[in-house]
Amino acid sequence: MNVLLAIIVAIAFVIIAPLLGGLFMGCDRVLTARMQSRVGPPILQPFYDVAKLWHKEKAFNNPVETIFTTAYLVLMVLSGVMFTTGGNILLMVFALALAHTFLILAAYAANAPFSHIGAERELLSVMITEPVLILIAAGFYMISGSFQVIDLFKTDGSGIILLPGIFVALCFVILLRLRKSPYDISTSEHAHQELVKGVTTSFSGRNLAKVEIAHWFEIVILVSLAILFFTHLLVFSAIMIIVCFSLLLIIDNVFPRVTWKMTMKSIWLITLFLGVLNLVLLGIFGVLL
Amino acid sequence: MTSASKSPWILHYNASSCNGCDIEILAALTPVYDVERFGIINTGNPAHTDIFLVTGGVNEQNKVVLKNLYDQIPEPKVVVAVGICASSGGVFRDCYNISGGVDTIIPVDVYVPGCSVRPEALIEGIVKALGILEQKRAAMEERK
Numbered sequence: 001m002n003v004l005l006a007i008i009v010a011i012a013f014v015i016i017a018p019l020l021g022g023l024f025m026g027c028d029r030v031l032t033a034r035m036q037s038r039v040g041p042p043i044l045q046p047f048y049d050v051a052k053l054w055h056k057e058k059a060f061n062n063p064v065e066t067i068f069t070t071a072y073l074v075l076m077v078l079s080g081v082m083f084t085t086g087g088n089i090l091l092m093v094f095a096l097a098l099a100h101t102f103l104i105l106a107a108y109a110a111n112a113p114f115s116h117i118g119a120e121r122e123l124l125s126v127m128i129t130e131p132v133l134i135l136i137a138a139g140f141y142m143i144s145g146s147f148q149v150i151d152l153f154k155t156d157g158s159g160i161i162l163l164p165g166i167f168v169a170l171c172f173v174i175l176l177r178l179r180k181s182p183y184d185i186s187t188s189e190h191a192h193q194e195l196v197k198g199v200t201t202s203f204s205g206r207n208l209a210k211v212e213i214a215h216w217f218e219i220v221i222l223v224s225l226a227i228l229f230f231t232h233l234l235v236f237s238a239i240m241i242i243v244c245f246s247l248l249l250i251i252d253n254v255f256p257r258v259t260w261k262m263t264m265k266s267i268w269l270i271t272l273f274l275g276v277l278n279l280v281l282l283g284i285f286g287v288l289l
Numbered sequence: 290m291t292s293a294s295k296s297p298w299i300l301h302y303n304a305s306s307c308n309g310c311d312i313e314i315l316a317a318l319t320p321v322y323d324v325e326r327f328g329i330i331n332t333g334n335p336a337h338t339d340i341f342l343v344t345g346g347v348n349e350q351n352k353v354v355l356k357n358l359y360d361q362i363p364e365p366k367v368v369v370a371v372g373i374c375a376s377s378g379g380v381f382r383d384c385y386n387i388s389g390g391v392d393t394i395i396p397v398d399v400y401v402p403g404c405s406v407r408p409e410a411l412i413e414g415i416v417k418a419l420g421i422l423e424q425k426r427a428a429m430e431e432r433k
């Protein structure tokens with residue numbers, strides 16, 4: 001990919017991704033409300049929320065919060081840019097992990113117990129997420145012989161056919177990363193639970209807005225990771241995303257939150273069984289394909 | 290109408306209320322009244338709050354907590370006294386341990402009397418609070 005095109009794609013990503021992420025959150029809130037026989041907020045509600053937060057008074061527990069939350073947003077954007085410009089998937093995974101590290105540091109910086117519990121659980125969820133993301137990188141390497149996202153589009157092998165186990169593991173990780181029930185361990189969608197707002201408890205105003213925007217970027221990055229499995233069936237991927245989104249909403253509304261131990265056990269088991277087994281089988285039979 | 294009044298997040302604090310008004314506040318969040326239509330979320334966290342709903346006459350034990358919560362809410366913020374006890378102390382006004390209304394501790398912007406308050410009255414009160422929130426935000430912008 002030449003440099004000019006890469007810059008255009010990067011700028012387009014920075015503009016479009018938060019719009020898509022915010023709309024996704026809006027749809028989520030409206031559909032969840034309908035499932036609970038409520039009318040629900042307007043579809044643009046997440047944008048109103050962020051706009052309001054942007055104009056609130058600057059107040060913090062600890063001034064370093066601002067630096068850490070900004071770093072969280074910047075690294076999240078960087079990770080997305082690396083991905084959409086067809087860059088190195090391994091580097092993108094590490095940038096994503098570093099972004100979350102800054103969020104955790106920001107939460108630890110505040111002298112607040114709920115914030116600390118949230119930070120600990122966010123740390124756990126990063127620990128659960130990383131093996132799956134690395135397995136994805138390894139799996140794509142086995143298919144295309146390269147860690148570059150762009151090379152995946154040039155190979156004949158299709159992710160969903162060769163790596164179905166890893167795809168299922170990714171779906172569970174998306175459920176965890178979007179902080180949906182039953183895996184909403186690090187924060188709660190609306191603070192009606194024992195965690196108050198978990199990792200975001202101590203943030204207010206612009207810092208909270210940055211965390212929210214970074215979350216929108218994260219949604220887009222994870223969904224595009226899922227799309228990578230359908231490089232040869234891009235039309236099919238749209239249907240898949242709608243199906244997965246509906247399933248995610250139903251799961252979110254039906255299941256109560258599980259404990260962090262259960263979260264770790266269940267997702268790690270799925271990762272180990274489906275993900276690693278998938279890679280091993282691909283390694284053994286891959287030669288025949 | 291700016292984003293301030295399109296996304297009012299509330300914090301509810303029970304300052305020695307009998308739970309009557311608290312139940313009505315929660316009733317407003319149920320599918321029957323569904324205040325999330327207006328972007329209202331019960332945050333339970335002062336750092337995220339725009340509108341502070343207080344019920345009860347405030348006794349000696351919780352007036353410090355009330356003051357503390359108020360101080361933690363970033364500007365612009367609006368305080369709504371929910372129910373007659375929060376508005377004036379109600380029948381408990383002359384009790385030895387009751388402060389006699391929320392406004393004896395923190396400034397109150399909207400009073401919603403009633404025992405217990407009707408959800409419709411409460412929603413009306415919050416709509417009033419939204420107007421005040423807008424004014425406070427405009428004043429804040431001017432100060433900049």
